[in-house]
Amino acid sequence: MLKSLLKVVSYAGLFLTLIPSILVFADRVDLNTNKSFMLLGTVLWFGSSPFWMNKGKQGK
Amino acid sequence: MAKTSIKGHLDSVEEFERVPVPESHWKGWGSFIGMYAGEHTAGTEFVIGPLFVAHGVSAAGLIFGLLAGNFLAVLSWAFLCAPIAAKKRLTLYYMLEKICGKKLTAIYNVVNALMFCFLAGAMIAVSATAVGIPFGLSMPSLSDWLPNSAGWIVAVFAIGAITTIVAMFGYNQVAKFASIAAPWMILVFVAAAVAVLPQMGVESVSDFWGVAKEKIWTGVPLEGQSKFTFWHVMFFAWFCNMAMHIGMADLSILRYAKKWYYGFSSATGMYVGHYIAWVASGILYSLFLMESNFSTEFAPGPIAYRAAGLAGALCVIIAGWTTANPTIYRAGLALQSIRPKWKTWKVTMVVGMITTAAACFPALVMKLLDFVALYGLILMPMGAVILMDIYLIPRLGIKSNYAETYKKSFSMSAALAWILTLGFSLFLNLYFGVEIFFLGLPGWFVAAIVYMVMSLLIQKSKLRASEGV
Numbered sequence: 001m002l003k004s005l006l007k008v009v010s011y012a013g014l015f016l017t018l019i020p021s022i023l024v025f026a027d028r029v030d031l032n033t034n035k036s037f038m039l040l041g042t043v044l045w046f047g048s049s050p051f052w053m054n055k056g057k058q059g060k
Numbered sequence: 061m062a063k064t065s066i067k068g069h070l071d072s073v074e075e076f077e078r079v080p081v082p083e084s085h086w087k088g089w090g091s092f093i094g095m096y097a098g099e100h101t102a103g104t105e106f107v108i109g110p111l112f113v114a115h116g117v118s119a120a121g122l123i124f125g126l127l128a129g130n131f132l133a134v135l136s137w138a139f140l141c142a143p144i145a146a147k148k149r150l151t152l153y154y155m156l157e158k159i160c161g162k163k164l165t166a167i168y169n170v171v172n173a174l175m176f177c178f179l180a181g182a183m184i185a186v187s188a189t190a191v192g193i194p195f196g197l198s199m200p201s202l203s204d205w206l207p208n209s210a211g212w213i214v215a216v217f218a219i220g221a222i223t224t225i226v227a228m229f230g231y232n233q234v235a236k237f238a239s240i241a242a243p244w245m246i247l248v249f250v251a252a253a254v255a256v257l258p259q260m261g262v263e264s265v266s267d268f269w270g271v272a273k274e275k276i277w278t279g280v281p282l283e284g285q286s287k288f289t290f291w292h293v294m295f296f297a298w299f300c301n302m303a304m305h306i307g308m309a310d311l312s313i314l315r316y317a318k319k320w321y322y323g324f325s326s327a328t329g330m331y332v333g334h335y336i337a338w339v340a341s342g343i344l345y346s347l348f349l350m351e352s353n354f355s356t357e358f359a360p361g362p363i364a365y366r367a368a369g370l371a372g373a374l375c376v377i378i379a380g381w382t383t384a385n386p387t388i389y390r391a392g393l394a395l396q397s398i399r400p401k402w403k404t405w406k407v408t409m410v411v412g413m414i415t416t417a418a419a420c421f422p423a424l425v426m427k428l429l430d431f432v433a434l435y436g437l438i439l440m441p442m443g444a445v446i447l448m449d450i451y452l453i454p455r456l457g458i459k460s461n462y463a464e465t466y467k468k469s470f471s472m473s474a475a476l477a478w479i480l481t482l483g484f485s486l487f488l489n490l491y492f493g494v495e496i497f498f499l500g501l502p503g504w505f506v507a508a509i510v511y512m513v514m515s516l517l518i519q520k521s522k523l524r525a526s527e528g529v
Contacts, residue, residue: 014243017251017371018247018251020251021250021251022254024258025254025255025258031255034368034369035369035370035371036369038368038369041244042244045243045244053239054240
C-alpha cells in the first residue's frame, strides 16, 4: 500500500517535470511557472523514488 | 566505531576482478537499461549537443547522422562486446592479462585509467558550471584552457569529492543512483527544450523543421570552429563510446548480464541520451547564442538554469555525476588490476583525486569532441585484439590467451597491433588530413590484421622451435 502511494507520488513528480513545458509551448503557462513545477516535480521524484526503485532486486 | 564500520563495508565491496561473475550475481534487463540510460544521459550531453551547433552541422545532417551513428553503436555493443562478456564473464583487464600478459596490460591500464580520469573530469567540470551559479562564478568560454578563478577550483573539488566517495562504494551504489536519476534527467532535457521553443519562433509543431534549419542547426559554424557534416555526426555518434563497445571496456559491466542480448539495452543510452539529449541541449545552446549575441561563454549550468530553473541546474549536476561515477569506477578497476592486492576503494579514491585535479581545466570541456574521439581511438585496438583472440585465432590452429598459455608477461603481437594502429592513424591524420573522427574504422582493421599475422608468425615459430628440439 505504502509502495503504491510512493509510486503515485513519483509519477506525479515526473508528470510535473514534463507536462508544464508542453503547456508553455501551447501558451497556457509561462516559463517561470513551468520552472516552479519542474522543481516541485524534482523534489517529489527524488523524495519518493529511492524508497521503491531498486528494492527487492538481486544485489551484489 | 563508525570509522571501523565504513572501512569494513568498503573492504567487503566484492567486484569479482579475477574470477567470472557467479550466476547468483547476474543482473536482469532493468539494471542495464537504467545504467545505460543514466550513463549516456550525462553531463557531456550538455556539451556535445551545443558543440554540434558551434561546428555548424545542418539540421538534416544532425538528425540522420545521429540516427545512423547511434544504430551502429548499439550493434557494436550487442554483437561485439556483449557476447564476449556473457561468454567469459571477466573484466576487460583480466582478459587482457590472459592475452597480452601482465606487463603490456599494466601499460594499457595506466593509459586507460588516465583517459577515464580525463573523461570523468570533463563531467565534473560540467557539473561545476551549475554549482557555481548561486555564487556568481565566472564561467569559462570556448577559448579557455586554464581555470579562471579560485571559485571554479573550489566548485570542482566539491563535486569531485562527492563523486569519488560514491564511486568508492562500488558499482551497485552507482547503478542504483543512475537508475533512479535517469527517467527524471531525460524529462528535464526534453522539458527544458520544449519550453524554450516558442522563444525560438516555434509556435506549432509544423514550425519546428523550418526553425531547426534556419536558427538552430544552420549549417554555419561559429567563428574559429571547423565545419561538421552528416559524416562527422554519424562517425562521432558511433565512435564516441568506441572504447566501451568495440574497445571492450564494457566487458566489465556486461559480464553481469544474464544474456548476451542485454547488449541491446545500450539503445536506451544511445537514443535517449545521444539523440534526444543532444538535440535538446543543442536547442538550449542556440537560444543562448541568440540571446547573448553569440557570446563565447560556454557553460551548460547557466544555460540549463535559464531554461528550466533550479531543476535544470540540478540536472546538469546530477547528469555529470551519474556519468563520472561509473567512469571513475572503471578507472579504479583498470589500475587495481595492476596490483590486485590493492583495495578497490583505495584505488578508486586515488583515481577520484586525479580526476578532480584534471577537472579544474576547462580545456577538457571545450575540446570534448576531439578528446572523446581520441580516447576511443587509443583504447580501441585492444578490443580488436580480444575479438580476434576469441573468435579467429583458434581457427588458425594457434592458441588463444597467448600470455597465459605460454606463461609470458608481454605479447609482442598485441603490442605491435596497438602501436602500429596508432601510428597508422597518426599517419593518416598528419599526411592525408583525415580528421580524428574517421580514424577508428580503418584503425580497427589494422589492429585486427596485425594481431592475426603477428600471432601466427610468433606462435608458428615457437612451434617449429619446440619441434626442432
